[in-house]
Amino acid sequence: MKINLLLLNFCLLAVLFITDASAQQKKPRIGIAGIQIENSVFMPNRQAITGRTPSLPAYLSKDSVMGQSVIWLPSLIGGGSGRGPVTRESFEAFVNSALEIIRSNMPYDAFWFYNHGACSVDGVDDPEGEFMERVRAVIGNDALVTTTMDLHGNVSWRVALYSDLITTYRKAPHDDAVESHRRGVVNLLERLSSGKGRPAYKAWVAVPVLLSGEWTSTRVEPAKSLYAMVPEVESLPGVVDAGIWIGYVWGDERRNQGVVMVVGDNKGQVESGAKKLAQRFWDVRRQFSLEAPGYPLEKCIDLAVASNKRPFLISDMGDNPGGG
Template sequence: MQLIITTGKNQHYNQSKTTMNKYILLIALSISLFSCKENSTNLKKKLPKIAIAGIAIESSTFSPAKSHIEAFHPVTGEVIFNSYPFFSKDSVNRNRADWYPTLRGRSLPGGITTREAYEEMVEKTLKMLKENLPYDGLFFDIHGAMSVVGVDDPEGDFIQRIREIIGNETLISTSMDLHGNVSERLAHHSDLITCYRMAPHEDALESKKRAVDNLLERLESGKGKPKYKAWIPVPILLPGEKTSTRIEPGKSLYAKVDPLTKKEGVVDAAIWIGYAWADEPRNHAAIVVTGDDKNEVSESAEYLAKSMWDVRNQFDFVAPTTNYKQAISKAIKSDKKPFMISDMGDNPTAGGAGDVTWTISELLKNKALINSNKQLIYASIPGPNFVAKAIEIGVGGTINEVAGALVDNRYAPPVRLNGTITAIKHGDKHAETEVVVKVGNISVIVTKKRKPYHRKSDFTNLNLDPNNADIVVVKIGYLVPELYDMRGDWIMALTPGGVDQDLDRLGHKSIKRPMFPIDANMKDPNLSTRFIPLSHQQKNY
């Protein structure tokens, strides 16, 4: 641009000056817009790139049942966000990173997972991870008690295969159930790791969010991997029904976790009870603490390990327990409604096959119950052939057909149910179809596929009123909150099945020994810190 100034021609000068100012303003505006666009681009580039993956199941190796691919209801891509309220479109966390969800498979607890199902889900996950490499982080959402045919440590195997794809620099934050198992391999490949602090698991979503929050904070701050991981295996193997955080000593033990995470130099701390109904070397309790201060991390881990070992003899069932005969006798005599009985041995929420007929067979021939006229609801027994026959007959018709014991017939054969069909309901995610048949004063829920009954609506949807029933028998161990709040009274029956509460009767062969309480008089173990190498440091398993 050329500026011409003519002496004595102020008008021409002023016009030229105005033109020049306009040009300067336009240039400045263009630079500003370019700068904003560039800053916006840079801001977007700074968002961490995080993948999501996970397979979750609790698998009993003492049940003849097997878990196939359909049990996991695997979903891929954006649908995964629906499982996490903290990933809703308007959530803060959703906007703190660029997310790449791969595969999420989550099954009801059950029998050992087939190798085919495991490989199909793992290979699909790995393929999807390859599509968007590289990643800054990965949210690894697992249970931790998956057993797979021919694989000793499935979660350890899975995360190691993920590392082979994404590399060792990507931060992995692992979220687990406190009934999961933390092998040394899983701890090595996890940079951050946490688990629930409540049983029943009322803090499940809170714990998963904590795993995500920790991951985001370490990436955004540039701190990266915590410098230290303290792992202490604790030789205790107990069922969840003896380690509930509703009662002591579990309540006070788990209350010690959160204060440790507030210490300078500690990122997170966790106690795993472990899973008692699988027989692998990794099945035992464990402590893991992560952080940047070596002394604080070590001291915190040893404090939790010692605290757990010190109270090992205090763990007991969360509710009164007895054998079946005494449980039903007490229920018949009680005037409290509903009197709830946990049929524990075949509990599908712990990995039981769910179709053991022993308890329902005993109930149907119990003369004291029949003569009492007490109204009892039994939930539930799978019987696909029974359900198909009931659909043919319809509500109001009479059915005489067998159900149950197609998978686990070790304790009793299929049970014959001769009664009136009072309800048929289709569309349940797990059961698919549910049928209620009334046999005398007993209403039996028969399902196409096994299903645990956790909520009042599970009953009311079938025109059953659990609040006004005299007795409700459920295939569950400790009652989940909704049933717990509904109970008039409650007892846990020590019944047979793949998740038998008598661990001695199960006969573990592959766990590390000695193990409390199987080896009740064992010597005090070494509970000193074992520092696990960081994921980028060499470690062979």
């Protein structure tokens, strides 16, 4: 009897072990990498980009549903501080370090690029696009890729090409940052678990407009109404996600411009949704203006000295000095 019980216990343990191992095997393997830096090319100094292992957001914590349903494989997120462009040497070192970790965690079912989109590197036209291209060369084209970004980032043709799903913030100031990154991850997991995989269509429309953040707050018109159209397009049947990128004026690079992207499975809805957003962006381009009165620095200081208001705030046009 004792031997039988022991045998039963052993069998139960073996079954539990096998069940746990097969559950682990079924979990998709998703890598994470990105570049979270925006820098001004108008600053004379240079800076290094440094990679750090990202900690997962709360919605992917170990006790969350999304955290438990996936084997998350973070590599490196490149960061720096607001100032001048990144040096080519530090960019190469960062990319090579990230690729080494990415290779060591192979294979992948999917990949999440957590990018800002406004990194400038000496001698590199499109740092995020180049990084994504080099990661894709390692992980292969079968891995489903989602890219989540800041709306002040730039979506180059290469960034669009290497993203199967892509999204961005819909508010500036970015009250919806967490929600937006989460949306990109939720859509990725839904496409994986449903077996739908890569959306059949993606539309990329460049809007040749480049405005600073101070001109494009979504709390005021015309950005308020423009961005209110994004969820409308997203809700069209056959559309998975939609986004409008303002771009980054302090980068002064060829890829920096307004962009609209829509992804989905219905060709007509994806096309017409993207055209609708891009056309509105273009139509209202001359209506953007500074939220507060804007003057040269000397006049601002004269006004501050003469004013009775305390404190009297003067904001640098570059969002923050040096941008980023």
